[in-house]
Amino acid sequence: MSAQAEVLQQAFTLGFTYTRTTGLVVGRFLTALRDRKIVGIKGSDGKVIVPPMEYDPVTAEALSEFVDLPDTGVVKTWAWVKHPRGKHHLDKPFAWAQIQIDGSDIPMIHMVDAGDESKMSTGMKVKVRWAEETKGFITDIACFEPA
Amino acid sequence: MSDANKEALEPITGIESPVYLDYNFTAGQATARFLTKVKEGKLVGQRCPSCRNVYIPPRGACAACGVATNEEVELPHKATVQSFTIVYIPIPGNPIKPPYVIANLVVDGANISFLHLLSECKNEDVRIGMRVEAKWKDPSEWGFAMENIQYFAPIDEPDVPAEEIGRLKDA
Amino acid sequence: MRDIAIVSFVQSDCVRDAGARNEVELIMPVVRKVLDNVGLESAQNVDFTCSGSCDYLQGAAFAFVLGVDALGAVPPIKESHVEMDAAWALYEAVLKIQSGQAESALLYGFGKSSPGELPIVLSQQLDPYYLAPLWLDTVSSAALQARAMLDSGEITEREMAEVVARSRKNAKSNPHAQLKGDVSADELLNEPTYLSPLRKHDCCPVSDGACAMVIATVEQAKKWGKPYAVLKGIDHRIESAHFGARDLTKSPSTEAAAKAAGVANGPIDIAEIYAPFSHQEIILKKALGLGDDTVINPSGGVLAGNLMMASGLSRIGEVAMRIINGECKRGVAHATSGHALQQNLVAVLEGA
Numbered sequence A: 001m002s003a004q005a006e007v008l009q010q011a012f013t014l015g016f017t018y019t020r021t022t023g024l025v026v027g028r029f030l031t032a033l034r035d036r037k038i039v040g041i042k043g044s045d046g047k048v049i050v051p052p053m054e055y056d057p058v059t060a061e062a063l064s065e066f067v068d069l070p071d072t073g074v075v076k077t078w079a080w081v082k083h084p085r086g087k088h089h090l091d092k093p094f095a096w097a098q099i100q101i102d103g104s105d106i107p108m109i110h111m112v113d114a115g116d117e118s119k120m121s122t123g124m125k126v127k128v129r130w131a132e133e134t135k136g137f138i139t140d141i142a143c144f145e146p147a
Numbered sequence B: 001m002s003d004a005n006k007e008a009l010e011p012i013t014g015i016e017s018p019v020y021l022d023y024n025f026t027a028g029q030a031t032a033r034f035l036t037k038v039k040e041g042k043l044v045g046q047r048c049p050s051c052r053n054v055y056i057p058p059r060g061a062c063a064a065c066g067v068a069t070n071e072e073v074e075l076p077h078k079a080t081v082q083s084f085t086i087v088y089i090p091i092p093g094n095p096i097k098p099p100y101v102i103a104n105l106v107v108d109g110a111n112i113s114f115l116h117l118l119s120e121c122k123n124e125d126v127r128i129g130m131r132v133e134a135k136w137k138d139p140s141e142w143g144f145a146m147e148n149i150q151y152f153a154p155i156d157e158p159d160v161p162a163e164e165i166g167r168l169k170d171a
Numbered sequence C: 001m002r003d004i005a006i007v008s009f010v011q012s013d014c015v016r017d018a019g020a021r022n023e024v025e026l027i028m029p030v031v032r033k034v035l036d037n038v039g040l041e042s043a044q045n046v047d048f049t050c051s052g053s054c055d056y057l058q059g060a061a062f063a064f065v066l067g068v069d070a071l072g073a074v075p076p077i078k079e080s081h082v083e084m085d086a087a088w089a090l091y092e093a094v095l096k097i098q099s100g101q102a103e104s105a106l107l108y109g110f111g112k113s114s115p116g117e118l119p120i121v122l123s124q125q126l127d128p129y130y131l132a133p134l135w136l137d138t139v140s141s142a143a144l145q146a147r148a149m150l151d152s153g154e155i156t157e158r159e160m161a162e163v164v165a166r167s168r169k170n171a172k173s174n175p176h177a178q179l180k181g182d183v184s185a186d187e188l189l190n191e192p193t194y195l196s197p198l199r200k201h202d203c204c205p206v207s208d209g210a211c212a213m214v215i216a217t218v219e220q221a222k223k224w225g226k227p228y229a230v231l232k233g234i235d236h237r238i239e240s241a242h243f244g245a246r247d248l249t250k251s252p253s254t255e256a257a258a259k260a261a262g263v264a265n266g267p268i269d270i271a272e273i274y275a276p277f278s279h280q281e282i283i284l285k286k287a288l289g290l291g292d293d294t295v296i297n298p299s300g301g302v303l304a305g306n307l308m309m310a311s312g313l314s315r316i317g318e319v320a321m322r323i324i325n326g327e328c329k330r331g332v333a334h335a336t337s338g339h340a341l342q343q344n345l346v347a348v349l350e351g352a
């Protein structure tokens, strides 16, 4: 048996620098974000899904009926990030939340900048904080904040 | 961007979403052993206990037999060209100016080849079976890398017939 | 379906950092041992080999191909790989045997998660337009699910702590476990939250390691002359990638897979459930239709050590070995994949 070698280590970064085509449904949502607007889509059962899906998760029917929505909503469930990770967009404690946009039925996941865990509660009202510059990306919604 | 400009924007059809993930790579035990020896100016392979093949660089296993390789074998610095290619295309980040030769080299006593540079001869003269020798950098520049060998250079020895390259010779 | 025999199973220790061991050095000891247990020389002696792993974990493209060096794959063998937990490699091998293309198979799974930031690496499993760019990590998505459970009144924080306390206690008899010991629910509840409502102990640890299994038709297992457990049913189902479209407090995919695998066709003595977060064990116990007479996670489960891409196969192996050792007659094993129990596999095992 050979003697133990020292552990050789090397830090490295792996980059996946892909561009993606959005398709019509995702593209419509991202285009609306660029205009600081939120659109949902009607599912087979008439429920409004945000962000819009291309196919109904139950019936697999192709979806196409878009619905304009406000930039306010209600927190359905949340988690408090005491120690944000390096990749997270907010560098101070924040909440992840499922947010049911007013006028929709299926909630979306985003961040809530509430300052303190004690400010968070299920059922609280929140409002979009738009990014300073919008470009047609999910982070055009910088985060939500208590409304 | 003013609102007037926005109206004129095309709908979104694509996004750029680069992802960068950070890792701390750890070399395997066999690789770490090998590179530690390379840092000392030595080429040390590993012999399969089952088929007796010698692997360099070793990965700690004989892929043919599926058994661990532990026995270390120090190998000479002479090798035979098993195959080669002349690179004409500049490769981003590579300081070597094309055209240059990259060769599959089988070190004497080993049964698999590795890639390295071949120099000190005309590119047109490189051929399969050609005998070469490692040209090491100055020891002050040695690290845990095969770049400790600057390149391999031809030596005045008869060519090895293609069918004999990398074949185990009775020790 | 044809009955399939699980003949041999081996798992490595769960360690936080396997350090200098590369994928071959992780795989080879378990593959060697699992073959030795059956009296087989190499992967040449089985009809099919399938593995489960994810190159993103250690950030090495095609690491799974390098792993083949551990098998003795010369001359070439019939070999396949799933970029998933090796429980799904077992599923592929079962299909291979069911369709008559193989009589025996070697399976293995391995994960070297220590080189990267695992919860962040796994965030890239998500929808690449809406979620992955937010870097929603796996601990955070599980925490959203836990809050939904607590809000719905389905569970309490004490019940979550009790799951952890039992895991740590059971793991004391598991030589491969990473986290074990005697700790009370009260002590655990005194700990601060980590990613509220989760406390650190509600989350599985990050582990490096591997496991391997040999399966065969019952006829082949008899020829080998080795004891075996019988895989009576196996099925897997998946739920929507849109979190909002799922009821996170339930696991309908597990329910459907359990029904198809035939969990309810007899009493279940033991269950090994792949619940990386404490509250998920409670969701899954319910979805699997298990009562209080079933012993849950006698190994300690993955809260005691979680080999990404191998823990699912390990759950099945744990149950198989307990049946082979005569500890129980009938058991269920569960594997999960993705965030917040998105995809689930259920296997039912019985004595020969």
Ligand SMILES: [Zn+2]
Pocket: B048, B049, B050, B051, B052, B053, B062, B063, B064, B065, B066
């Ligand atoms: Zn060999």
